[in-house]
Amino acid sequence: MNRNFLSTHFFLFIFVAFLSTSCFTDREVDERMESIKAAKRGVGASSNEILSANKFSSIDLEIQYMEGFQPNQASIGTIVNWMEDLVNKPDGINVRMKSIPAVGQEDYSLDEIRAIEDNNRSSYNSGSELGLYILVLDGYFDEDTETEFSLGISHRNTSLTLMGQRILENSGRVGKPSKEKLESTVLEHELGHLMGLVNLGSNMLIEHEDEEHDHHCDNSHCLMYWAVETNVLYNAVNNDIPVLDQNCINDLKANGGK
Ligand SMILES: [Zn+2]
């Protein structure tokens, strides 16, 4: 009898424990699914969330690189410092970097890039922390032409991709910038798009969008000039990392930035 009593209670305990665990998990699963959905909006849709502290007080920056294409630690330091000067995140920017298996394709379509992200990304909005994701590929972008190709792209509200093979081929040799400088430049440019530049979520205080290149700045010395993310800028000269011009800075400030 005593034994039955104990075992009944034991099973009741297990049952209740199971129920409460399962309810808690359901709620967590719901929140997670909402966060994943929230990360599938267009570029610029999270510009205010990235710039201001209204909804998120910190950023969880996840960087995943295909084996052999690890970004330089110094580049990561450079872009985090750059962001910290622009965004209102009192609880900081936390970086996590890890490798994922190389896929080995020569080039990747947008759909393929997004599928790789969906299979590997773990950083999604959670509480007051905003999830941001950088993927470094082992190949090229399949929309490149013979004469113009992408070094990086921003393709969702909190997602950007670096074309690792292009970065390697266009840096660290005579007449080319260092790998650190090139990847920092391209990452900052793509992050600028996620922050809503130009006219992509951060409204322009003064008209400065390039008429021939949507969502880029008309100032050829600005970080958000269109050629910065392509081979065009770096083919000839070994430039410093371009900085944002005053028009771009003003747009970020007006959208919640520092
Ligand atoms: Zn661009």
Ligand SMILES: [Zn+2]
């Ligand atoms: Zn500009």
